[in-house]
Amino acid sequence: xxxxxxxxxxxxxxxxxxxxxxxxxxxxxxxxxxxxxxxxxxxxxxxxxxxxxxxxxxxxxxxxxxxxxxxxxxxxxxxxxxxxxxxxxxxxxxxxxxxxxxxxxxxxxxxxxxxxxxxxxxxxxxxxxxxxxxxxxxxxxxxxxxxxxxxxxxxxxxxxxxxxxxxxxxxxxxxxxxxxxxxxxxxxxxxxxxxxxxxxxxxxxxxxxxxxxxxxxxxxxxxxxxxxxxxxxxxxxxxxxxxxxxxxxxxxxxxxxxxxxxxxxxxxxxxxxxxxxxxxxxxxxxxxxxxxxxxxxxxxxxxxxxxxxxxxxxxxxxxxxxxxxxxxxxxxxxxxxxxxxxxxxxxxxxxxxxxxxxxxxxxxxxxxxxxxxxxxxxxxxxxxxxxxxxxxxxxxxxxxxxxxxxxxxxxxxxxxxxxxxxxxxxxxxxxxxxxxxxxx
Numbered sequence: 001x002x003x004x005x006x007x008x009x010x011x012x013x014x015x016x017x018x019x020x021x022x023x024x025x026x027x028x029x030x031x032x033x034x035x036x037x038x039x040x041x042x043x044x045x046x047x048x049x050x051x052x053x054x055x056x057x058x059x060x061x062x063x064x065x066x067x068x069x070x071x072x073x074x075x076x077x078x079x080x081x082x083x084x085x086x087x088x089x090x091x092x093x094x095x096x097x098x099x100x101x102x103x104x105x106x107x108x109x110x111x112x113x114x115x116x117x118x119x120x121x122x123x124x125x126x127x128x129x130x131x132x133x134x135x136x137x138x139x140x141x142x143x144x145x146x147x148x149x150x151x152x153x154x155x156x157x158x159x160x161x162x163x164x165x166x167x168x169x170x171x172x173x174x175x176x177x178x179x180x181x182x183x184x185x186x187x188x189x190x191x192x193x194x195x196x197x198x199x200x201x202x203x204x205x206x207x208x209x210x211x212x213x214x215x216x217x218x219x220x221x222x223x224x225x226x227x228x229x230x231x232x233x234x235x236x237x238x239x240x241x242x243x244x245x246x247x248x249x250x251x252x253x254x255x256x257x258x259x260x261x262x263x264x265x266x267x268x269x270x271x272x273x274x275x276x277x278x279x280x281x282x283x284x285x286x287x288x289x290x291x292x293x294x295x296x297x298x299x300x301x302x303x304x305x306x307x308x309x310x311x312x313x314x315x316x317x318x319x320x321x322x323x324x325x326x327x328x329x330x331x332x333x334x335x336x337x338x339x340x341x342x343x344x345x346x347x348x349x350x351x352x353x354x355x356x357x358x359x360x361x362x363x364x365x366x367x368x369x370x371x372x373x374x375x376x377x378x379x380x381x382x383x384x385x386x387x388x389x390x391x392x393x394x395x396x397x398x399x400x401x402x403x404x405x406x407x408x409x410x411x412x413x414x415x416x417x418x419x420x421x422x423x424x425x426x427x428x429x430x431x432x433x434x435x436x437x438x439x440x
Contacts, residue, residue, distance in 0.1 A: 008102040039064035129188025148181025173205040242270035251277040289329035324407030370401035
């Protein structure tokens with residue numbers, strides 16, 4: 001029978017270890033070179049006071065040893081380096097009892113005691129602000145509340161634990177969540193690289209695990225360049241780029257993302273470095289390269305050096321909007337020498353890198369006829385989604401041939417929910433363009 005509540009006292013126990021009695025002034029010399037032989041248990045001090053019949057001796061300490069190093073196995077099991085320390089310093093070996101409890105046991109070990117081996121413990125979780133986010137397997141569902149309680153008890157900064165119930169099927173890529181433990185509070189603030197991002201985890205797409213990938217892409221961008229982030233969410237890459245000194249055109253179709261984007265650019269003091277849309281990605285590109293429309297916006301946003309696209313399922317297909325860029329765009333802004341570098345995530349089922357690139361080329365050629373795998377300047381596997389499916393990011397410069405081609409006519413725009421508010425406010429460009437979240 002699965003218990004309903006976590007009982008922390010069930011994890012209390014006493015372990016017996018050996019310890020070295022050491023003078024205070026000798027501690028560093030004794031430990032130097034053999035630190036891996038001393039006790040290493042979560043939240044347990046390896047150096048403790050020495051007590052005799054009169055109380056604490058302020059001149060001596062005990063250094064606790066690994067559980068496997070017992071006094072009676074000194075000759076047979078102790079490493080030579082540690083034995084030499086004992087002999088050189090004339091150290092006394094004594095017995096010591098350590099009280100172990102819930103706070104001293106790693107999360108995985110606790111979960112392994114709760115969840116049967118045939119079911120298995122969760123392989124990991126994502127942390128966003130005060131929220132811990134799991135993707136539990138169906139067989140783990142009966143243990144979800146216990147798993148949540150363990151996380152809440154172990155990590156004081158975690159106030160809410162959630163499980164994603166289904167894949168991201170809707171157009172906004174927002175998850176359906178259930179509360180496993182803690183507060184029913186899904187609005188949070190997340191810190192990344194000295195930036196603060198406010199968001200409602202149930203209403204927007206946000207993945208803290210992609211920080212390493214964002215770090216990598218940002219290293220490819222120079223501080224004085226202009227970036228177009230077509231699926232920017234609440235702004236984790238866009239705002240960080242702006243903090244670097246870039247000008248950034250931000251867009252997301254999800255109105256909740258847009259609302260938080262405006263809040264976050266104000267929180268991070270980048271209002272005058274960002275131009276924010278709440279519109280269809282293709283429409284934003286066509287507006288920005290239109291021979292007339294682009295003039296409505298500040299001149300620093302007329303040209304973009306980089307395009308970042310984090311919509312893995314459809315990124316390649318969205319590249320059709322860049323076909324014929326030089327014919328759609330103003331010659332005052334665009335030419336063959338200043339075409340953008342496109343950074344696009346996606347999924348591929350190849351094994352080796354060359355096979356992956358070949359599969360990407362075959363797919364991309366249907367959208368950009370002149371695309372070749374040799375155009376890929378950077379190729380990175382972000383993660384293995386399954387045994388046969390990988391998430392990748394490629395970086396390639398739009399080719400002159402595709403930019404000079406006839407513009408694609410095979411796409412339509414998605415109408416934003418709040419169409420009247422889907423364009424940037426430029427009359428009072430900067431701080432005055434921000435707006436507060438509307439309450440549902």
